[in-house]
Amino acid sequence: MDVKTVCLGMLDDGEASGYDLKKHFESTFAHFFAAGYGSIYPALSSLAEAGLVDCEEIPQEGKPDRKVYRITDAGHQHLLDALKQPAPSHKVRSEFLATMCFAHLMTPEQIETVLESRVKDIDRYMSMFHEFETTGMEEWPGGMRFVCGFGKAMTEAMRKYIEENKHMLTQQTAASRSAAG
Amino acid sequence: MDVKTVCLGMLDDGEASGYDLKKHFESTFAHFFAAGYGSIYPALSSLAEAGLVDCEEIPQEGKPDRKVYRITDAGHQHLLDALKQPAPSHKVRSEFLATMCFAHLMTPEQIETVLESRVKDIDRYMSMFHEFETTGMEEWPGGMRFVCGFGKAMTEAMRKYIEENKHMLTQQTAASRSAAG
DNA sequence: GACTTTATATATCGGAGTGATAGTATGCAT
DNA sequence: ATGCATACTATCACTCCGATATATAAAGTC
Numbered sequence: 518m519d520v521k522t523v524c525l526g527m528l529d530d531g532e533a534s535g536y537d538l539k540k541h542f543e544s545t546f547a548h549f550f551a552a553g554y555g556s557i558y559p560a561l562s563s564l565a566e567a568g569l570v571d572c573e574e575i576p577q578e579g580k581p582d583r584k585v586y587r588i589t590d591a592g593h594q595h596l597l598d599a600l601k602q603p604a605p606s607h608k609v610r611s612e613f614l615a616t617m618c619f620a621h622l623m624t625p626e627q628i629e630t631v632l633e634s635r636v637k638d639i640d641r642y643m644s645m646f647h648e649f650e651t652t653g654m655e656e657w658p659g660g661m662r663f664v665c666g667f668g669k670a671m672t673e674a675m676r677k678y679i680e681e682n683k684h685m686l687t688q689q690t691a692a693s694r695s696a697a698g
Numbered sequence: 699m700d701v702k703t704v705c706l707g708m709l710d711d712g713e714a715s716g717y718d719l720k721k722h723f724e725s726t727f728a729h730f731f732a733a734g735y736g737s738i739y740p741a742l743s744s745l746a747e748a749g750l751v752d753c754e755e756i757p758q759e760g761k762p763d764r765k766v767y768r769i770t771d772a773g774h775q776h777l778l779d780a781l782k783q784p785a786p787s788h789k790v791r792s793e794f795l796a797t798m799c800f801a802h803l804m805t806p807e808q809i810e811t812v813l814e815s816r817v818k819d820i821d822r823y824m825s826m827f828h829e830f831e832t833t834g835m836e837e838w839p840g841g842m843r844f845v846c847g848f849g850k851a852m853t854e855a856m857r858k859y860i861e862e863n864k865h866m867l868t869q870q871t872a873a874s875r876s877a878a879g
Numbered sequence: 880g881a882c883t884t885t886a887t888a889t890a891t892c893g894g895a896g897t898g899a900t901a902g903t904a905t906g907c908a909t
Numbered sequence: 910a911t912g913c914a915t916a917c918t919a920t921c922a923c924t925c926c927g928a929t930a931t932a933t934a935a936a937g938t939c
Binding site for chain 3 (some may be wrong): 519520551552553554555556559
C-alpha cells in the first residue's frame with residue numbers, strides 16, 4: 518500500500534486532480550498517511566501510464582491546465598487486488614520520542630518547550646477530529662469512521678500519557694544536576 | 699533528528715559497531731524509530747567523515763573487521779545542538795489504516811485477516827515492553843523510561859480501540875451486501 | 880553425518896518518499 | 910502597492926527502506 522495505491526483508492530470514490538488529492542491527504546488522511554506533491558504527481562503519472570487511471574486535461578485561462586484523473590476498470594481491479602495484502606504495516610517515526618530518549622542531555626526548559634509543541638500538535642489534531650465529527654461524518658463509510666475514531670483515540674491517549682508522565686523527564690536531568698551543583 | 703543524529707546519541711552512551719547499533723534499533727527503538735543497515739552504515743561513514751565519531755578497525759579472523767565507533771567532543775557538542783530543535787515531529791505511516799479506509803471494498807474475511815495480523819503485531823510489542831520492564835528498566839534514564847511507557851500506553855490504547863470498534867468494519871460492507879443479494 | 884537456522888559482521892543498490900523550490904494567475908485584505 | 914492566500918502544475922536533491930550479497934562459526938535438528 519504505497520502512495521500510488523492510496524491515490525487509486527481515493528479516485529475510486531470519484532474523479533479528482535492532483536491538487537484535490539493533496540487536500541484529501543491533508544485532511545482525513547493527515548494523521549496516518551501524509552503525502553506531498555513530490556509523491557502525488559509522480560504517482561498519478563505512473564498510474565496513468567499503467568492504464569489504471571485516465572487523464573483528462575481541462576484547459577483553463579491563466580492557470581495551468583487542470584488534469585482530472587478517473588479510475589479505469591483495470592484500476593479498480595488493481596485496487597481490489599492490493600487490498601488483499603493480509604498484513605499491512607503500521608509504523609511510527611518519532612523524532613519527538615528520539616529526542617526524549619536523550620532528555621538527560623537537555624535542560625528542563627528545552628524539555629518543556631518540546632512538550633509544549635507536542636501538545637499544540639495534539640490540540641490541532643483534536644480540533645481536526647472534532648470538525649470531522651460535526652460535518653457529517655455519520656454518512657461516511659464505516660471504514661473511514663473507524664480510521665478517524667482510531668486517530669482520535671490515539672491522540673487522546675497520547676495527551677493523557679504526556680500529562681501523567683512528563684515528571685519522569687523534568688526531574689533530575691544531567692543538566693539540572695550540574696546546574697544545582 | 700535523522701538516523702545520523704540518533705546513531706550519534708546511541709554512541710554518546712558508549713562505543714559500538716554498526717551491528718551493535720542495529721540491535722539497539724531493533725529493541726528499545728523499534729516502536730518509534732526503525733532503521734536498517736541501509737541507513738546505519740552510510741550514517742556512520744558520514745559521521746566519521748565529519749569528525750563527529752572516531753572509527754577503530756579491529757581485525758577478526760574469519761569474520762569481517764569489526765569497526766568500533768566512538769563519539770568525539772565535536773560529536774557530543776553536535777548532539778547537544780541537535781537536541782535544541784524545539785518541535786521534533788511525531789509521524790504515523792499506516793498502511794493498516796489506509797487499507798481500513800477501503801473496508802467497503804473488502805470481504806469480511808479479508809478484514810478479519812488484517813485485524814488479526816495487527817493484533818499479533820500488538821502482542822509482539824506488548825511482550826517486548828514486558829521484557830523491558832522485567833530486565834532492569836528501573837536503572838534506565840528517565841527519558842528512556844518515558845519513551846517505553848509511551849509506546850506501551852499507545853499499544854494498549856490501540857488494542858482497546860480495535861477490540862471495541864471493529865464492528866464498524868465488519869458490518870454491512872459492499873462485498874457482504876452483494877453476497878447477501 | 881548432513882542440513883538448516885541463528886548469530887556475527889560488513890556493505891551496496893534500486894526505488895520510494897520528503898521537503899523545498901519554482902512558475903503563473905486571480906483575488907482579497909491592509 | 911504590497912503581501913498573502915488560493916488554485917494548479919511540476920521537478921530535484923537528498924534521505925531512507927528493504928532486499929540482497931558475502932563470509933564464517935556455532936548450535937540445533939532430522
